[in-house]
Amino acid sequence: MGAIVASRTNRGTTRGRLVSMIPSLRAFAISLCGDPCRADDLVQETLVKAWDHLDSFEEGTNLKSWLITILRNTFLSECRKRRREVEGRNGEYDLAAPPEQFGKMDLNDLLVALAKLPPEQRVAIILVAAERFSYEEVAKICGCSIGTIKSRVNRGRRKLADLLDIGSAEEFGPDTTCAAIISHPAGTRRRD
Amino acid sequence: MVGCQERGHHRRGCNNQPEIICLSGWKRNYRSPLAFARRRTPSKGRIVTSSKDSRKKHISTMHDKINNKRVTSPVDMEIQARLGGKLRISYQGFVNEPIPDRFIKLLNELEKWER
Numbered sequence: 001m002g003a004i005v006a007s008r009t010n011r012g013t014t015r016g017r018l019v020s021m022i023p024s025l026r027a028f029a030i031s032l033c034g035d036p037c038r039a040d041d042l043v044q045e046t047l048v049k050a051w052d053h054l055d056s057f058e059e060g061t062n063l064k065s066w067l068i069t070i071l072r073n074t075f076l077s078e079c080r081k082r083r084r085e086v087e088g089r090n091g092e093y094d095l096a097a098p099p100e101q102f103g104k105m106d107l108n109d110l111l112v113a114l115a116k117l118p119p120e121q122r123v124a125i126i127l128v129a130a131e132r133f134s135y136e137e138v139a140k141i142c143g144c145s146i147g148t149i150k151s152r153v154n155r156g157r158r159k160l161a162d163l164l165d166i167g168s169a170e171e172f173g174p175d176t177t178c179a180a181i182i183s184h185p186a187g188t189r190r191r192d
Numbered sequence: 193m194v195g196c197q198e199r200g201h202h203r204r205g206c207n208n209q210p211e212i213i214c215l216s217g218w219k220r221n222y223r224s225p226l227a228f229a230r231r232r233t234p235s236k237g238r239i240v241t242s243s244k245d246s247r248k249k250h251i252s253t254m255h256d257k258i259n260n261k262r263v264t265s266p267v268d269m270e271i272q273a274r275l276g277g278k279l280r281i282s283y284q285g286f287v288n289e290p291i292p293d294r295f296i297k298l299l300n301e302l303e304k305w306e307r
Contacts (some may be wrong), residue, residue, distance in 0.1 A: 011292065015299055015303060018299060019295070019296065019299065021285075022291045022295050023287045023288070023291060024287055026286060026287075026289065027283050027284075027286035027287040028287075029281055030280070030286045031279075031286065040292060040294065043295065044294070044295070044298060047298060047300070047302075048298070048302070051299075051302045064196055073291065079283050087225075087227065098306065108282055110278055110282050111282065125279070126283070128281075129275070129276045129280070130203050130276075130279040130283035131283070132280075157271075157272060157275060158244045159276060161271050164275075166275065166284065184219065
């Protein structure tokens with residue numbers, strides 16, 4: 001009885017933590033599949049799975065990583081399912097023709113380009129570049145080696161740069177957040 | 193060697209049949225330094241030079257690799273930084289979106305169902 005009460009109170013506090021993770025989960029899901037509706041379905045499935053398996057979550061470990069692992073696995077199994085369905089019609093991955101706009105959110109060219117990457121590369125590049133997870137954390141989430149993640153990120157970056165046609169910096173337009181980093185990369189600061 | 197000299201082998205010369213222990217000791221101690229020296233100098237030299245060469249080669253290839261990377265790296269870094277910036281901005285935009293009610297409702301339902 002005591003254990004049940006304890007698990008219930010734990011769930012009560014975990015519920016709050018789950019809610020706080022929803023924005024990140026949604027951002028990850030939207031970046032992954034490029035479609036907010038499908039992303040919300042993914043997040044919902046993730047939350048239900050997480051709730052069902054809360055007992056397997058080790059307290060003290062990173063809840064975000066755990067949830068993202070669930071979302072990633074759900075997304076990949078869905079991709080596999082879709083690929084099996086789509087296979088034969090065309091060789092493209094899912095999201096061949098994403099809608100151009102959804103409500104308030106503009107689907108930018110980046111999401112379209114991301115959708116053209118293989119799902120595993122998408123996962124790696126989003127988690128490393130956008131979510132700012134370490135290679136080690138991403139390797140743990142994806143269940144592979146750090147080297148594999150690094151190569152996925154590198155290949156993904158190259159492909160994205162090609163898809164977005166980033167041959168030169170000018171093509172990207174002014175970007176104040178990066179300008180500072182670019183003008184003074186580590187170890188190459190000018191001596192005044 | 194010292195042991196053998198003490199036993200008089202040095203004065204008696206090598207014609208005498210020395211004791212097995214001494215012979216082995218003497219031979220080992222007497223020959224080995226020279227033999228080692230002879231063997232060591234050329235071989236050591238060869239090894240060192242060859243290893244130096246190989247190291248040089250290795251280092252040069254490494255330098256080439258690094259140089260090759262460095263030749264393209266400023267552009268790569270710029271692209272990477274801009275790509276990363278763009279990714280993060282887009283990602284942050286999604287993070288800042290308000291949480292849809294459906295998720296709150298879903299968690300409420302899950303909690304109710306649990307009870």
